[in-house]
Amino acid sequence: MKRALVLAWLTYFGAAIPAVAHADDKTRAMALFDEGIKELKAGNYEKACKSLAASNALVPDSGTRGSLARCYTQLGKIASAWRLWRELADTAPVALRADASANAKKLEPRLPRYVIRLAPGAASLARSVAVTLDGVAIDPSIDVPVPIDPGTYTLEANAAGYADWTFKLVAVEGKTEEIVIPALKPIVAKPPVETPAPAVTTDDSKRRRRHVLGLSVAGGGAAVVVVGGVFGMIARGRYDDAKSACGGDIERCDPTMIGDAQAKVDSARSAGNLATVLTLVGGAAIVTGIVLYVTAPDEMPRERRVSIAPAIHGDGAGLVISGGF
Structure with a gap:
């Protein structure tokens, strides 16, 4: 009886194909069905189910669905097979509905x-x-x-x-x-990371820094001028020593004292040159410090104009600073 029902499901395929199916779809569906049955008998359930499912997708058919349900059962797809048998219990030809219902009930205890x-x-x-x-x-x-x-x-x-x-x-x-x-956990938004604002430098702080810098540079220059003055005094003292060694007149120096007097003159000249350099460098530093100080920004900016020019007079030379601050 069981073998007869299986044959009935297989032979029903050709007779149950709807007449409205496209000829080409019908041909491919039949070829896929035959391939599926061949693989099913050979125990190649994966390939068999794939071919039978493709055949049924082209031309839905009760015979194909019955064969596919048996294939799914062999493949372990219990729920898929059970669903097909349940559908066939309502849609298959009347003679096959009881068998479809019985197959569905047989699978129910195995259903996950x-x-x-x-x-x-x-x-x-x-x-x-x-x-x-x-x-x-x-x-x-x-x-x-x-x-x-x-x-x-x-x-x-x-x-x-x-x-x-x-x-x-x-x-x-x-x-x-x-x-x-379970109750889903709400997402807690992370607070935004606050980036500290960059420090704002005010004109007043700039002014103070400029004053400090100007005073420091001018003070350093003054110290260098003082050192230059010291070397100038050393140079004058050594020159006076040379004159004393020659009796007060270097031009008429005793030949026996010329060597000693010349050494003192050379030492005085070196000290004098160093004094000159230090005085010039220190003076330039003092001028730079003054310029930095007087050009420091005010709380209320205003136009500044500074000019530095050399000044030459009978007793020496110097620098003249002028302008509005």
Whole structure:
């Protein structure tokens, strides 16, 4: 009897193909069906199910669905096979409906099932939470055990403003997995990191710094001038010593004292040259310090004009600073 029903499912394929099917689709569907049955008999269930599913997609047919249900059963896709038998129990030819219903009932004890419930804290988000099973949206409010093929699945729940929740579902034959989605944790926004504003330098602080710099430079220059003056005094003292060695007149120096007098003159000349250099450098530093001081910015900026010019007179030379501050 069982063998006769199987043959009935197989032979029903050709007779049940709708007349409206495109000729080319019908030809390909028949070729895929024959290939699927061949692989099914050979035990190559993966290839067999693929060919039978493709055939049924081209030309939906009760005979093809029955063969595909048997293939899915052999492949371990219990829920997929059960769904096909349940459909055929309502849509197959009347003579085959009882067999389809019996096959569906036979698979029911083996069905893996899952049921989803929302924890009390998550119930308030029932309308806004989105739940997916391997990327396919499901309704979490329907807490009825749902058949599913054996395997591992990823269940995700997310809602705007809340951290995502993920669960690994392992479906096992004959077992019902109850999954409770907990209250989702709200995302706490991190406070913005405040970047300290850069220090603002006011004109008053600039003015003070310029004054300090000017006074420091001028003071350093003054110290150098003092040192230059000291060397100038040393030079004059050594020159006077040379004159004393020669009896007060270097031009008429005693030949026996010329060597000693010449050494003192050379030493006086070196000290004098050093005094001159130090005095010039110190004077320039003093002038620079004065310029820095008088050109320091005011709280109320105003036009400044400074000029430095050399001055030559009968007793020596110098610098003249003029302008408005």
